[in-house]
Amino acid sequence: xxxxxxDRLPCSVARAQAVVGDxxxxxxxxxAFLRVRRFxxxxxxxxxxxxxxxxxxxxxxxxxxxxxxxxQDRPPRYEYRLTEKGMELYPVLMALVAWGDKWADEGDxxxxxxxxxxxxxxxxxxxxxxxxxxxxxxxxxxPLIGPGLRAQAQKIQAQGRRSRRKAx
Amino acid sequence: xxxxxxDRLPCSVARAQAVVGDxxxxxxxxxAFLRVRRFxxxxxxxxxxxxxxxxxxxxxxxxxxxxxxxxQDRPPRYEYRLTEKGMELYPVLMALVAWGDKWADEGDxxxxxxxxxxxxxxxxxxxxxxxxxxxxxxxxxxPLIGPGLRAQAQKIQAQGRRSRRKAx
DNA sequence: TTGACATAGTTCCAAAATGGAACTTAATCT
DNA sequence: AGATTAAGTTCCATTTTGGAACTATGTCAA
Numbered sequence: 070x071x072x073x074x075x076d077r078l079p080c081s082v083a084r085a086q087a088v089v090g091d092x093x094x095x096x097x098x099x100x101a102f103l104r105v106r107r108f109x110x111x112x113x114x115x116x117x118x119x120x121x122x123x124x125x126x127x128x129x130x131x132x133x134x135x136x137x138x139x140x141q142d143r144p145p146r147y148e149y150r151l152t153e154k155g156m157e158l159y160p161v162l163m164a165l166v167a168w169g170d171k172w173a174d175e176g177d178x179x180x181x182x183x184x185x186x187x188x189x190x191x192x193x194x195x196x197x198x199x200x201x202x203x204x205x206x207x208x209x210x211x212p213l214i215g216p217g218l219r220a221q222a223q224k225i226q227a228q229g230r231r232s233r234r235k236a237x
Numbered sequence: 238x239x240x241x242x243x244d245r246l247p248c249s250v251a252r253a254q255a256v257v258g259d260x261x262x263x264x265x266x267x268x269a270f271l272r273v274r275r276f277x278x279x280x281x282x283x284x285x286x287x288x289x290x291x292x293x294x295x296x297x298x299x300x301x302x303x304x305x306x307x308x309q310d311r312p313p314r315y316e317y318r319l320t321e322k323g324m325e326l327y328p329v330l331m332a333l334v335a336w337g338d339k340w341a342d343e344g345d346x347x348x349x350x351x352x353x354x355x356x357x358x359x360x361x362x363x364x365x366x367x368x369x370x371x372x373x374x375x376x377x378x379x380p381l382i383g384p385g386l387r388a389q390a391q392k393i394q395a396q397g398r399r400s401r402r403k404a405x
Numbered sequence: 406t407t408g409a410c411a412t413a414g415t416t417c418c419a420a421a422a423t424g425g426a427a428c429t430t431a432a433t434c435t
Numbered sequence: 436a437g438a439t440t441a442a443g444t445t446c447c448a449t450t451t452t453g454g455a456a457c458t459a460t461g462t463c464a465a
Contacts, residue, residue: 070284071421071453072260078284079348081337082267082330088341089333090260092240092423102375108442116238116246118424123443144432146441154340159375160332160364162250165257166283168329169249172322173256178384180247186377190367196328197332197372201356204365207327209354212271216346239424239450242415260452286453291414313463314412 074127077219088132089158093117093125095165098151098158101135134158163194247389256300257326261285261293263333266319266326269303274316302326331362 076087089095096115105111112122126149129135134155137147163183170179170193185192196205244255257263264283273279294317296327297303302323305315331351338347338361353360364373 075260075264076341079343079345080264080267081334081341081348082263083337084259084341084343085333085337086263090258090263092243092254092258095250095254095258096243096248098247100310103380109440111264112442118426119443120425120445121423144430144441156375157336157340160362161329161336163364163373164328164332165253166249167254168325169251172325173244173249175250175252176383177247177388180249180383180389182381182383184379184381185366185368185371185373186379187371187373190366190368192366192368192373193379194328194373195365195367195370196331197363197370198353198356198358199363200353200358200360201278202363202365202370203353204354204370205353205355205360205362207270207324208340211352211354211398212361213350213352215350217342217348218311220345221348277411280413284454286452287414288416289452312412312459 079218081217085161088129088134089161091125094129095119095162097122097125097129098134098155099162101149101151102159102162106140106150107146108149111149117139129155160194164196167194247386249385253329256297256302257329259293262297263288263330265290265293265297266302266323267330269317269319269323270327270330274308274318275314276317279317297323328362332364335361335363 073087075083075090078084089098093115096117097111100111100114105114108119108122111126112119115122117125126135130137130149132153132154133139135149138150140148140235148158166181166183182191183193184190197203198205241255243258244252246252257266261283265279268279268282273282276287276290276294279294280287283290285293294303298305298317302318303317304320308314308317309317319320334349334351336356350359351361352358358382366373
């Protein structure tokens with residue numbers, strides 16, 4: 070399977086990765102959350118080639134994760150801002166930060182700290198349950214076949230019936 | 238900058254992405270969390286080439302995210318299991334699932350549902366604060382320069398002093 | 406004891422993606 | 436008039452993928 074077909078898998082991880090699973094995309098979004106908005110600034114902060122950056126930005130715009138907004142007219146200049154769809158990647162990013170801080174530290178401690186304004190304390194991301202609000206551990210979760218996967222299974226069955234009919 | 242230099246950036250997102258930011262790696266981990274452990278099963282479930290799979294698995298083992306365990310002797314066969322370091326990527330994965338379910342649905346509903354055994358309800362991932370336990374929104378967070386970034390800044394300054402000395 | 410089967414890779418090669426450096430465009434500033 | 440700023444594009448060599456076939460090692464059934 071080619072990478073650009075991955076988004077057709079009946080799997081939300083695959084579909085999410087089709088958008089943000091690229092080498093540089095999460096770094097672009099990290100910068101976006103840190104209020105970086107302009108081409109040159111992304112390029113300097115991240116260090117990917119202008120080439121790739123232009124491509125990634127326009128893809129993210131096409132996918133509705135970023136939007137291009139004019140910030141001056143002459144010469145016309147645009148900046149890239151997170152949409153709501155983009156904003157909602159924040160938990161993914163913070164989960165990556167928490168993991169990186171813990172497991173990929175180089176000995177100097179976390180590059181950035183984060184303060185939660187509601188409680189006024191430093192914090193790191195914790196995965197919690199949308200129903201009860203408690204922290205969730207992998208072993209406490211049961212995955213169940215959902216409607217999306219059932220629908221897919223039915224499509225595959227129907228396909229099987231068609232090709233058996235054709236063969237007979 | 239080349240991709241394999243990304244892990245040297247003073248940024249936990251970059252360092253985490255250096256491990257899991259590859260096209261297929263999150264899909265391998267998704268399968269691993271769904272109890273897939275063997276080469277053939279990963280390959281069938283994910284659909285990447287055997288080639289790439291072999292490479293990705295051995296990298297993940299080298300990085301301590303998976304470990305190889307013998308499950309029979311003759312012929313010798315190994316399976317791949319999540320280490321603790323790997324297990325702790327669960328929040329990243331669940332955050333991706335939640336986003337994918339919401340923003341990349343194809344109209345059939347979520348492929349998988351997840352039940353939290355503690356409260357016995359279906360749920361999706363919510364980002365919450367390790368200190369107060371409340372849900373966290375992007376606008377409620379202040380990022381601060383941390384020790385890791387300060388250390389990096391000092392190294393760069395020191396480098397500057399050295400090269401100025403050399404130049405004079 | 407031979408031939409099929411199972412599992413886990415490896416090899417080879419063409420196609421696609423990436424990285425680096427220079428170039429372009431359009432307007433402003435000095 | 437020439438330098439500067441911002442946002443890209445273009446060209447090309449290098450690296451990474453994807454696909455398909457091949458290899459290795461041992462089991463099992465006839």
